[in-house]
Amino acid sequence: MSVYExxxxxxxxxxxxxxxxxxxxxxxxxxxxxRSQKEYRGINTLLLAMQNYPSPYWLTLLQANxxxxxxxxxxxxxLITFWKSSEWKKENTETGEEETRNGFLLRYFRVFNLTQTxxxxxxxxxxxxxxxxxxxxDIEACEKxxxxxxxxPRITESAMAWYKPSTDTVGxxxxxxxxxxxxxxxxxxxxxxxxxxHMSRLGRFEPSANPLHFGSPSYSKEELVAELGSAFLCxxxxxxxxxxxxxxxxxxxxISRLRGDSKLIVSAASQAQKASDYILGKPYxxxxxxxxxxxxx
Numbered sequence: 001m002s003v004y005e006x007x008x009x010x011x012x013x014x015x016x017x018x019x020x021x022x023x024x025x026x027x028x029x030x031x032x033x034x035r036s037q038k039e040y041r042g043i044n045t046l047l048l049a050m051q052n053y054p055s056p057y058w059l060t061l062l063q064a065n066x067x068x069x070x071x072x073x074x075x076x077x078x079l080i081t082f083w084k085s086s087e088w089k090k091e092n093t094e095t096g097e098e099e100t101r102n103g104f105l106l107r108y109f110r111v112f113n114l115t116q117t118x119x120x121x122x123x124x125x126x127x128x129x130x131x132x133x134x135x136x137x138d139i140e141a142c143e144k145x146x147x148x149x150x151x152x153p154r155i156t157e158s159a160m161a162w163y164k165p166s167t168d169t170v171g172x173x174x175x176x177x178x179x180x181x182x183x184x185x186x187x188x189x190x191x192x193x194x195x196x197x198h199m200s201r202l203g204r205f206e207p208s209a210n211p212l213h214f215g216s217p218s219y220s221k222e223e224l225v226a227e228l229g230s231a232f233l234c235x236x237x238x239x240x241x242x243x244x245x246x247x248x249x250x251x252x253x254x255i256s257r258l259r260g261d262s263k264l265i266v267s268a269a270s271q272a273q274k275a276s277d278y279i280l281g282k283p284y285x286x287x288x289x290x291x292x293x294x295x296x297x
Contacts, residue, residue: 020251053114059112195226
């Protein structure tokens with residue numbers, strides 16, 4: 001089974017239980033490496049956040065041992081991914097000579113949450129239960145995200161929420177029409193994530209195409225990019241929409257889409273990370289989702 005298939009099966013298992021991984025409340029800050037203090041990104045953010053541990057810190061078994069601690073008996077690890085540089089030979093059909101090609105392969109290793117360990121948190125002055133990391137919803141932070149997006153699209157009031165690439169316009173119902181402020185901002189983040197696909201921003205959309213047309217080949221991926229992009233931005237501000245679609249038809253539609261393309265969730269998460277970075281005005285570092293191979297040792 002490939003790494004893509006392993007990850008997809010984990011997501012599908014959650015969906016089959018009636019849980020939408022990208023719409024779960026964030027109980028802690030963004031997950032990060034205890035050793036490097038760097039936040040995980042892309043699909044790793046989702047894989048770690050959906051474990052629902054109260055601490056944001058993660059480490060490998062080797063790192064726990066090196067720090068003089070240990071993993072509690074009976075605890076299970078969580079898979080995270082990294083891209084590994086790889087070289088291969090391919091014959092040039094025109095010259096008949098072998099050429100060296102470079103690329104990246106998706107690999108994985110396993111980590112444990114700090115709350116699954118003993119003898120480490122106390123040494124570092126951290127709460128072993130992760131109590132100090134619990135997220136507090138910040139509506140002001142949501143408003144700041146909306147107001148500060150670089151080169152944002154035109155936003156107009158509408159009866160429904162939508163994004164139209166041809167006019168680079170987002171339509172949003174009035175805030176008072178939503179059940180809660182959280183629901184309004186989660187919807188706004190979703191549509192703004194769509195807007196980052198415009199050619200003037202991240203360029204996911206072909207100039208003459210409408211990827212948001214229901215039933216088009218790229219519709220499922222773009223919709224998942226927006227779902228995950230909204231989730232990342234909600235996590236940034238600690239909010240979770242109070243009303244979400246958990247109907248059987250909604251869940252089954254995503255199960256079917258993910259089963260049909262094992263690479264969909266990983267690719268969409270990478271694009272969603274870029275989308276949320278753009279909205280937040282953060283530069284997207286080259287190979288940001290690549291971690292040192294030594295992390296897995």
